Amino acid sequence: MLADTINIKQQQQQLHVLFIDSYDSFTYNVVRLIEQQTKISPEVNAVHVTTIHSDTFQSMAQLQPLLPLFDAIVVGPGPGNPNNGAQDMGIISELFENANGILDAVPILGICLGFQAMCLAQGATVCELDTIKHGQVYEMCLKDEARSCGLFSGYPDTFKSTRYHSLHVNAEGVDNLLPLCSTKDENGTLLMSAQIKHKPWFGVQYHPESCCSELGGLLVSNFLKLSFSNNMKTGRWESKKLNRNFSDILSKLDRTIDRDPIYKIKDEYPSGDKTTYVKQFEVSKDPKLTFEICDIIQEPKFVMSSSVISENRGEWSIIALPNSKSKVFSHYGAIKKTTVYNWQDEKVSYSMLKKCLDGQDLDLHGPLTVIKEDESQFWITLGKFMENRIIDNHREIPFIGGLVGILGYEIGQYVSCNRCGDDEDSHIPDAKLVFINNSVVINHKEGKLYCISLDSTFPVTLEQSLTDNFVLKKDIKKKISWPEYLPKEVDFTITMPDKVDYANAFAKCQDYMHKGDSYEMCLTTQTKVVPSSVIEPWRIFQTLVQKNPAPFSSFFEFNDIVPNQGERPPVLCFLSTSPERFLKWDADTCELRPIKGTVRKGPQMDLFEATKILKTPKEFGENLMILDLIRNDLYELVPDVRVEEFMSVEEYATVYQLVSVVKAHGLTSASKKTRYSGMDILKHSLPPGSMTGAPKKITVQLLQDKIETKLNNHVNGGARGVYSGVTGYWSVNSNGDWSVNIRCMYSYNGGASWQLGAGGAITVLSTLDGELEEMYTKLESNLQIFM
The missing domain is CATH 3.60.120.10 (Anthranilate synthase)
Structure with missing residues (x-):
């Protein structure tokens, strides 16, 4: 019983992040970047990330009871077009539409596809770029508003980051979106980051997790600090401690993606000297x-x-x-x-x-x-x-x-x-x-x-x-x-x-x-x-x-x-x-x-x-x-x-x-x-x-x-x-x-x-x-x- 009490206490001192993955190939770069941030607050001893797929749940009604367990949500990058809704994004489009307001107090960070979905739900348009950027490093320029929101605390006026996107957000005339960052290329001036006004919802179009992106860890750290501060103010941090099924529920969620080892590694192995x-x-x-x-x-x-x-x-x-x-x-x-x-x-x-x-x-x-x-x-x-x-x-x-x-x-x-x-x-x-x-x-x-x-x-x-x-x-x-x-x-x-x-x-x-x-x-x-x-x-x-x-x-x-x-x-x-x-x-x-x-x-x-x-x-x-x-x-x-x-x-x-x-x-x-x-x-x-x-x-x-x-139908029926x-x-x-x-x-x-x-x-x-x-x-x- 004492061990269970200690385990629950340790989990309560962790900042818990729900990561929603759209079957992207950069997902775990983001997940590890989140987990590597350790200096969030004296009250937080670690960050735990629970990863689910965008189609793990069929509706917000299924996910809603689990939201009190998490201090923040990160919606990761992925393929597809947010204009296609659930067909390409699963639960993500419903997450941001948030008809019942159940997520207003939950801090959210959207990256690439997540950013586009967030902006689309606020009335912005998502269009194809004239000149597409995949695996290209560009200079990002902060706007004045970025200084006060906290997401870019400690940043210089410009920094370089990697872009992987065929689509871009046009937020012109959308009053509910606060532009934070932009870049310039053949397509003109493009929105690279924004916040939803009056909500702890943020997003970036670029990929902070790429090995060629500068200050990606600082961006994630700033978001987690904002999340902890917001949860303290709204009482979400204290209410999370009252959930007694904490460990079991998180364990079940973690197992929705199979990562069981193919065999159990032993602490010691025989030398084989007698037969080798x-x-x-x-x-x-x-x-x-x-x-x-x-x-x-x-x-x-x-x-x-x-x-x-x-x-x-x-x-x-x-x-x-x-x-x-x-x-x-x-x-x-x-x-x-x-x-x-x-x-x-x-x-x-x-x-x-x-x-x-x-x-x-x-x-x-x-x-x-x-x-x-x-x-x-x-x-x-x-x-x-x-x-x-x-x-x-x-x-x-x-x-x-x-x-x-x-x-x-x-x-x-x-x-x-x-x-x-x-x-x-x-x-x-x-x-x-x-x-x-x-x-x-x-x-x-x-x-x-x-x-x-x-x-x-x-x-x-x-x-x-x-x-x-x-x-x-x-x-x-x-x-x-x-x-x-x-x-x-x-x-x-x-x-x-x-x-x-x-x-x-x-x-x-x-x-x-x-x-x-x-x-x-x-x-x-x-x-x-x-x-x-x-x-x-x-x-x-x-x-x-x-x-x-x-x-x-x-x-x-x-x-x-x-x-x-x-x-x-x-x-x-x-x-x-x-x-x-x-x-x-x-x-x-x-x-x-x-x-x-x-x-x-x-x-x-x-x-x-x-x-x-x-x-x-x-x-x-x-x-x-x-x-x-x-x-x-x-x-x-x-x-x-x-x-x-x-x-x-x-x-x-x-x-x-x-x-x-x-x-x-x-x-x-x-x-x-x-x-x-x-x-x-x-x-x-x-x-x-x-x-x-x-x-x-x-x-x-x-x-x-x-x-x-x-x-290749002339070889192996087209198989490689x-x-x-x-x-x-x-x-x-x-x-x-x-x-x-x-x-x-x-x-x-x-x-x-x-x-x-x-x-x-x-x-x-x-x-x-x-x-x-x-x-x-x-x-x-x-x-x-x-x-």
């Missing part, structure tokens, strides 16, 4: 060593290698060796099933698997497990499998064994798996992962090779062969003896997207962005390549890594089912020379490296010239939008997120790219900052923001349902499939590393046909010719080997 085998050797530092080693490995292998070493990327290579003890997890989103079996188990045939996928119940007695589950439950299956296999050992080595494989685009949030091809499309996995016990791991920076086994079964003959051929030898050939070209006798039929279809898709993107539905849309295309005769995937990979070396090269050939007589199991193959890391984590930190902005290398294009192009408003805006989106994805689960590198230009074999680095800190349970692992962050961050655009939810849905299906997903590993020592599936090719039929994806971020500053050129530049990096 790790043997270290000195070897050449040449990254081509990985490929030399691959040449002598006759067993099945997955390769995650670097063909070029750069600082903080491409320093390690991993050769994973599946064997009969390796569990294979495949998820089929179109039919909501997961299959689990051992690698090349002779008791599991393709005909058996196909019957199970088609819905026939079989008495299998163990060799094949079929689980009926959707994408969200698939993550739980992986978590349950891994949670008792995690060990606290050799964390300095990125991978010592664990799950490796591919998570396709359709495994991500907001993406449906309704392929529009033939019936066999339902048998295409959208995720495939294999548990690895034995691996060869190479540190190219230090010249160290590790033979590793989780169950002390590392092949003796392989270890001896590695020792005889590579250990302490520094004479790795400068040029590996792999063919630079594919066999001349093989012809290739190449089917690319129609340029007219691309132009129509580009126009649709522009239309949706101008209407305010999206800030940025990653429009992707798929090209199909059919060889006149099948070339071994490993043979293609040999040529690919030479033509387009990259820090995240990958080779996966999933021959996990032994062909029976007369059967030809479909084999998923994936070959990648990706330049982009998506997500890397260890036991304490998590890093994302979004790439946006690409310039082709050439005689007239060096690093200096590329930097000038990549720092133009268009490229800057592309990167900033994805940077803010990724901060949001991390902030949803982890409170400590930092931008460690801001828009650096990196050089690759064929292009220059604009790259940023964002890190989350405090993943360990001992830190008490979060209950989540890197795998939870991966789940909540997919699909990669650099491959979707922002806001992610509506942008993903528009691309999939309205734009890309016709553009493996392309735009991620490839990597979850190691049992709590490390993980996943690269984005770009500059890649994949096959669902063992190489009888290949698909190559390429795309780019479309913004309102994009041109059709410019986007086509960028798309072809990216496509050419891998398509060149077939031409």
Whole structure:
């Protein structure tokens, strides 16, 4: 009873904010910004934010009984047009119309869409801008009235902030609106902030939470101070203390958005010393060593290698060796099933698997497990499998064994798996992962090779062969003896997207962005390549890594089912020379490296010239939008997120790219900052923001349902499939590393046909010719080997 009393007292000392989210991709940037404000008043020891969606409640009548629990409401940014009312904003329009006056005393801050909705309810008009601003930083100018209202206390006369809006508020002649702030551009003088007279209701059009906005924390702090002061005067602060269901109600509200971890992190893990085998050797530092080693490995292998070493990327290579003890997890989103079996188990045939996928119940007695589950439950299956296999050992080595494989685009949030091809499309996995016990791991920076086994079964003959051929030898050939070209006798039929279809898709993107539905849309295309005769995937990979070396090269050939007589199991193959890391984590930190902005290398294009192009408003805006989106994805689960590198230009074999680095800190349970692992962050961050655009939810849905299906109907029924997903590993020592599936090719039929994806971020500053050129530049990096 005493503990409950203390808990209630602590909550009463907190300032409680209700945040209404319209499925925006910057929501948790705002939420964390609110929570970070600690110096509100001596009576307030913390700020607690309860986040709900704009459609969590169907009417104000449902929300009204909960309002006494909250000291303030923040209505966040989001896609859509407030003129469309509940269709685009859910409960927000009714919130501001406030016919019964129940909110007059409740402090409210509206941001972007919230600001527009607030002003519209007061009689202002909301119109489309002539020149739209997405991811652009502008100077804001305070009006005299801003000084007296308190929202901008401590501000200079001008400051810079980021704009993400297609629409603007025209408040001319609306006496009830008090203008506080404005900016100027080609559209003229635009209202950027206002207060509703005689009410504690404020709003800003710009985004104070953006990493390029100045004094965003001060704005939020000022609003919270105004809210506390207002609640003290009106008696709301004291009346809140009388609510005895405080804790239960807030807990239920917090659970309206599912953020349960996929497994429970333990305070301590076993060392695994008795079963884990790790043997270290000195070897050449040449990254081509990985490929030399691959040449002598006759067993099945997955390769995650670097063909070029750069600082903080491409320093390690991993050769994973599946064997009969390796569990294979495949998820089929179109039919909501997961299959689990051992690698090349002779008791599991393709005909058996196909019957199970088609819905026939079989008495299998163990060799094949079929689980009926959707994408969200698939993550739980992986978590349950891994949670008792995690060990606290050799964390300095990125991978010592664990799950490796591919998570396709359709495994991500907001993406449906309704392929529009033939019936066999339902048998295409959208995720495939294999548990690895034995691996060869190479540190190219230090010249160290590790033979590793989780169950002390590392092949003796392989270890001896590695020792005889590579250990302490520094004479790795400068040029590996792999063919630079594919066999001349093989012809290739190449089917690319129609340029007219691309132009129509580009126009649709522009239309949706101008209407305010999206800030940025990653429009992707798929090209199909059919060889006149099948070339071994490993043979293609040999040529690919030479033509387009990259820090995240990958080779996966999933021959996990032994062909029976007369059967030809479909084999998923994936070959990648990706330049982009998506997500890397260890036991304490998590890093994302979004790439946006690409310039082709050439005689007239060096690093200096590329930097000038990549720092133009268009490229800057592309990167900033994805940077803010990724901060949001991390902030949803982890409170400590930092931008460690801001828009650096990196050089690759064929292009220059604009790259940023964002890190989350405090993943360990001992830190008490979060209950989540890197795998939870991966789940909540997919699909990669650099491959979707922002806001992610509506942008993903528009691309999939309205734009890309016709553009790419010649491949996978219009689905992206493996392309735009991620490839990597979850190691049992709590490390993980996943690269984005770009500059890649994949096959669902063992190489009888290949698909190559390429795309780019479309913004309102994009041109059709410019986007086509960028798309072809990216496509050419891998398509060149077939031409």
